[in-house]
Amino acid sequence: MENDLNLKATELRLGLPGSDEPERQMIPRPNKRTLSDIVSEGSRSTTEEDHQDTAPPAKVQIVGWPPVRSYRKNCLQGKKHEVEGGTGMYVKVSVDGAPYLRKIDLKVYRSYPQLLLALENMFKLTIGAYSEREGYNGSDYAPTYEDRDGDWMLVGDVPWEMFISSCKRLRIMKGSEARGLGCV
Amino acid sequence: MQKEMAYSFPDEVLKHVFSFIQSDKDRNAVSLVCKSWYEIERWCRRKVFIGNCYAVSPRMVIRRFPEVRSIELKGKPHFADFNLVPDGWGGYVLQWIAEMAGAYPWLGEIRLKRMVVTDESLELIAKSFKNFKVLVLFSCEGFSTDGLAAIAASCKNLRELDLRESEVDDLSGHWLAQFPETCTSLVSLNISCLGSDEVSFSALERLVDRCPNLRSLQLNRAVTLDKIANILRRAPQLVDFGTGNYAAELQPDVFSNLAGAFSSCKELKSLSGFWDVVPAYLPALYSICPRLTSLNLSYATIQSPDLIKLVSHCPRLQRLLVLDYVEDSGLEELASSCKDLQELRVFPSDPFGVEPNVSLTEQGLVAVSLGCPKLQSVLYFCRRMSNAALVTIAQNCPNLTRFRLCIIEPKTPDYLTLDPLDAGFGAIVEHCKDLRRLSLSGLLTDHVFEYIGTYGKKLEMLSVAFAGDSDLGLHHVLSGCESLRKLEIRDCPFGDKALLANAAKLETMRSLWMSSCAVSFGACKLLGQKMPKLNVEVIDETEPPDSRPESYPVDKLYIYRSVAGPRFDMPPFVWSMDEAVKILH
Numbered sequence: 076m077e078n079d080l081n082l083k084a085t086e087l088r089l090g091l092p093g094s095d096e097p098e099r100q101m102i103p104r105p106n107k108r109t110l111s112d113i114v115s116e117g118s119r120s121t122t123e124e125d126h127q128d129t130a131p132p133a134k135v136q137i138v139g140w141p142p143v144r145s146y147r148k149n150c151l152q153g154k155k156h157e158v159e160g161g162t163g164m165y166v167k168v169s170v171d172g173a174p175y176l177r178k179i180d181l182k183v184y185r186s187y188p189q190l191l192l193a194l195e196n197m198f199k200l201t202i203g204a205y206s207e208r209e210g211y212n213g214s215d216y217a218p219t220y221e222d223r224d225g226d227w228m229l230v231g232d233v234p235w236e237m238f239i240s241s242c243k244r245l246r247i248m249k250g251s252e253a254r255g256l257g258c259v
Numbered sequence: 260m261q262k263e264m265a266y267s268f269p270d271e272v273l274k275h276v277f278s279f280i281q282s283d284k285d286r287n288a289v290s291l292v293c294k295s296w297y298e299i300e301r302w303c304r305r306k307v308f309i310g311n312c313y314a315v316s317p318r319m320v321i322r323r324f325p326e327v328r329s330i331e332l333k334g335k336p337h338f339a340d341f342n343l344v345p346d347g348w349g350g351y352v353l354q355w356i357a358e359m360a361g362a363y364p365w366l367g368e369i370r371l372k373r374m375v376v377t378d379e380s381l382e383l384i385a386k387s388f389k390n391f392k393v394l395v396l397f398s399c400e401g402f403s404t405d406g407l408a409a410i411a412a413s414c415k416n417l418r419e420l421d422l423r424e425s426e427v428d429d430l431s432g433h434w435l436a437q438f439p440e441t442c443t444s445l446v447s448l449n450i451s452c453l454g455s456d457e458v459s460f461s462a463l464e465r466l467v468d469r470c471p472n473l474r475s476l477q478l479n480r481a482v483t484l485d486k487i488a489n490i491l492r493r494a495p496q497l498v499d500f501g502t503g504n505y506a507a508e509l510q511p512d513v514f515s516n517l518a519g520a521f522s523s524c525k526e527l528k529s530l531s532g533f534w535d536v537v538p539a540y541l542p543a544l545y546s547i548c549p550r551l552t553s554l555n556l557s558y559a560t561i562q563s564p565d566l567i568k569l570v571s572h573c574p575r576l577q578r579l580l581v582l583d584y585v586e587d588s589g590l591e592e593l594a595s596s597c598k599d600l601q602e603l604r605v606f607p608s609d610p611f612g613v614e615p616n617v618s619l620t621e622q623g624l625v626a627v628s629l630g631c632p633k634l635q636s637v638l639y640f641c642r643r644m645s646n647a648a649l650v651t652i653a654q655n656c657p658n659l660t661r662f663r664l665c666i667i668e669p670k671t672p673d674y675l676t677l678d679p680l681d682a683g684f685g686a687i688v689e690h691c692k693d694l695r696r697l698s699l700s701g702l703l704t705d706h707v708f709e710y711i712g713t714y715g716k717k718l719e720m721l722s723v724a725f726a727g728d729s730d731l732g733l734h735h736v737l738s739g740c741e742s743l744r745k746l747e748i749r750d751c752p753f754g755d756k757a758l759l760a761n762a763a764k765l766e767t768m769r770s771l772w773m774s775s776c777a778v779s780f781g782a783c784k785l786l787g788q789k790m791p792k793l794n795v796e797v798i799d800e801t802e803p804p805d806s807r808p809e810s811y812p813v814d815k816l817y818i819y820r821s822v823a824g825p826r827f828d829m830p831p832f833v834w835s836m837d838e839a840v841k842i843l844h
Contacts, residue, residue: 139343140341141667142341148610
């Protein structure tokens with residue numbers, strides 16, 4: 076059915092962008108030890124990942140580490156892009172039904188799981204797992220984005236780097252529009 | 260009825276002598292001399308410090324010390340600062356306020372840290388204590404500006420209102436207008452934590468105007484740069500000032516107004532705030548820089564060159580808080596300009612980034628250790644470290660009392676040799692004989708704990724994360740560190756053996772926190788059973804610990820000594836291992 080290579084190119088994985096098999100890569104590098112206490116909202120990976128339950132996911136935030144207080148972290152969020160000479164990537168995020176939009180800096184995130192987790196936390200909703208075949212099927216919400224061509228795309232289809240370079244704004248769709256999205 | 264002894268004194272004389280003894284330690288010693296000294300001392304103790312609000316009950320404090328005027332209470336464990344303590348854990352101050360309202364009508368000072376303070380508590384304070392002078396809420400939460408309005412309105416002689424680092428539900432800026440026109444007593448006002456954009460600025464200006472003794476004022480982020488000059492001109496006597504937002508389009512008249520206002524403050528020694536800094540406005544500070552002893556730039560997202568320029572104007576600096584944008588080059592400049600430096604804190608600008616975003620390494624800290632002989636207190640976030648650097652720092656700064664190093668990636672080894680950092684931290688504890696506080700990071704084996712147990716005789720607080728190999732590590736610390744009061748550990752392979760073997764040690768400490776370690780539920784129960792003077796609390800948000808086998812490790816464990824017995828305000832996810840409590844269940 077699916078070409079293995081094809082699947083790998085487009086699947087959602089918990090891995091650093093560009094890395095082929097993140098779990099294996101992590102272990103030999105001495106300064107990237109595996110972490111025992113990792114926060115994750117459940118793996119967003121596809122069936123390929125299921126048997127790799129002993130291998131930890133790549134860089135996901137550990138609760139309370141590094142030990143920086145929340146009010147300090149909040150102060151920095153707004154300023155990153157100014158300091159780096161405007162290389163931050165602020166995009167508007169709208170959620171169907173919410174009274175106002177938010178803005179997030181895509182540069183802060185390194186992978187789809189991180190981004191989706193942040194969106195879930197920001198808007199207090201559940202987006203669910205991505206699959207190439209069915210999108211976010213089963214979830215009440217589906218994240219979509221407007222790309223350079225002005226088209227509305229499902230978040231997760233393209234590799235992360237391609238996504239952040241083409242994403243102009245995000246829209247989290249809700250309800251019946253969302254369910255079944257990805258099933259063309 | 261004094262004993263007929265040649266050296267006995269009447270009570271009044273003893274009371275007078277005791278009034279010169281301020282330190283708690285000395286007062287405690289005095290109270291142990293004999294029964295009559297105990298009695299006299301307890302009636303004239305005016306200040307009480309309670310490091311753990313659950314170690315003793317309000318009733319017990321009131322019973323022993325009937326005439327207290329000032330109280331300080333601490334609630335949640337330190338790791339609550341990093342979201343490791345779930346909401347609702349405890350630390351409520353209301354019961355304390357309620358009991359003190361009846362017992363201490365003359366209570367004038369309340370200082371709280373990491374406690375939950377509700378508007379109801381604040382309202383109770385406002386109406387119960389007629390001579391209320393000082394309210395410090397350090398890292399507290401649970402209250403809103405409504406509660407502050409009650410304080411402002413009722414406390415006629417308020418001297419200090421300090422809300423530093425607290426989480427306030429900022430409903431409206433109008434609470435400031437509740438200070439009556441007759442209130443002229445303010446000496447210190449810190450509202451830097453207030454979030455909303457609504458600060459009743461005119462009320463603030465009028466308040467500052469009528470308080471000639473105001474020495475310390477910290478504004479919040481909502482106050483814009485153009486307003487600073489107005490405030491400073493009304494309070495040229497300020498010693499400690501926190502700006503709000505330090506950003507605006509560069510306009511010559513705004514700049515010169517600001518520079519003039521700063522230069523009129525001849526007593527100003529300490530600055531903070533500096534959110535959203537526009538570097539072009541920093542030179543407005545140059546006239547006061549030579550007098551500055553303390554500078555908190557930890558919110559200032561400015562680059563190294565601008566930081567260097569500023570710091571080079573401050574030769575008297577004793578305390579600097581800064582982001583890692585300062586880089587090694589900035590710290591080298593600091594080391595050559597600021598020979599009086601005692602405290603340095605460098606915070607990470609990108610704590611979750613995988614790759615370094617700035618050129619800040621161990622070199623910066625080494626440079627400061629070399630150039631600043633008076634360095635005593637360090638908090639340093641970086642991404643790499645070496646044993647050699649730590650040894651150098653230890654040798655350069657034998658007077659360190661606080662050393663907290665956070666290498667951002669857990670278990671990072673010495674970047675030069677790939678060895679664990681045991682030897683480096685070992686050098687720190689060996690050379691810095693007065694070290695009272697230590698935080699470890701990086702790749703560490705049980706050896707580092709052997710060094711700490713051997714040399715850390717004055718160590719009072721130790722923070723450990725992702726370190727050690729076995730129970731031996733914990734055993735070294737518990738058996739060796741004679742002065743240990745607070746120990747907090749996360750994600751270490753420490754289990755039952757060391758804890759149970761050193762159970763008695765825990766009664767000599769304020770508290771022990773262990774999360775994501777290997778302490779079994781069975782061991783917790785045993786400890787709770789055998790040690791009645793300890794409260795052993797297991798925290799688990801997912802399921803009750805007794806729904807699993809006894810050998811299963813607990814998620815989080817908080818043990819503290821207490822004369823009050825188990826507490827009654829535990830939420831459903833906290834289980835007390837106290838025997839009595841279990842019987843009741």
